[in-house]
Amino acid sequence: MRDETSSDNTLIKEYLGGDLVAFETLALRYQKRVFGICFQMLGSSTEAEDVTQETFIALMTTVKSFNKRSSFSTWIYRVTTNRCLDRLRAKKSVPVDPSELGPQGVMWQSSDGGPEDSAIARDTGELIAKTLNEIPGEFRAAVVLRDIEGLEYVAIAEALDTTMGTVKSRISRGRRLIAEALRQSQQIPEQGTK
């Protein structure tokens, strides 16, 4: 197997020179991250694995046009979110599969490990997964990249091919929708008014 410490750009260069193993190394390096985004975007691990494969196969071609002006990881985020948005558009809105949640689904990590907190954590995780699944894909992508993947706004703008202003707006609206869902589930008490 390829030296796993090789930089992304080195592996890309080797792949473009005809070395498929270099691309495989790159794919395994990013597989979990791509799968994670796909899962958060699509709400199904089966579908996430499917789109993960599609993403890397698409990258086999598009990597030829990777211009190194942005980082390869940002490039991957871009291809991945586009693939997910395409999938969402294709299937419109399909409710999250409950079987995907629980131990194998989105979990909310509570600070305490007690049984009650675990139950709240599970409920919250399910609620967030459900709400994410219901909000528009563009908002979903923005909050997933920001709050789950931890990207800076500028990287999100690049990944989503949009402006900083739009990114700010989408994150804000996405968070408000999540917050509203949490509030309605009474996990957040209704706040006072001015």
Add this chain to the structure above:
Amino acid sequence: MNEEDHEFTQKQLSSYLDGEVSKTNREIIEAHLETCEECRADLELLKTAAEALSGSDTPPLPDQSDTRLLSAIRAADAKENAPQPVTESAKRPLWTRPWISAAAGLAAVFLIVVVVSVPSPSNVVQEAQLSDETAQRAAPVEESAPIADEPTAGSIEAIEEKEALDLKTLEREDIPDFLEPINTELTVALPEDAEPAVTAAFEAAPPSIHYFEQVLFEGEVSWILVASDNGKKKALVFDDNGILADILY
């Protein structure tokens, strides 16, 4: 309470939470937060949502998903590199296949339109070079396109008809995500002084062309064209000089 500051703060709260506001805006927001309970409550709500999201975890990769991923990659690579069955049309050189000739011609048409619209000495040279290049490419067009140097009697009428129609709006479909459309409803116009070869290519092309659009490809202005070749859809990318840069699928 200053309504203007309140509205501004409401819009900026999420960015403020992430430290993505300027120093001046931060000061405005913080001053407003001191006096507005609603905005403080909203900030807490957004913070809770962000924390809940950041606390989300992704399930582990499914068993053997890495093996399946590598298999998919190898299969795609094998497919990409598999020898293609030789068909009659495949025996012909790439540029002699009517729809590709047409594509090249159309790319040149676009360029000529652009060049003509912004005349300059260098453009004149470029146009002349392109006209030559287009003629060379489209010359071998066979069967469905008239021979470049011998336009048919009906071709003038055909050109006039095209000019009367003038524009063709093509449908967007099957455009890869990484291509960024510049004009979402680009129209195709045949210039009055189009070379006969370009006209011939244009005449041959429309029935098979699904979509033609200016895009950013590798950060460069390019053209994407989707057309059918014997019932199979193909997508091509031309650079801004009308040269075929890539066949995407």
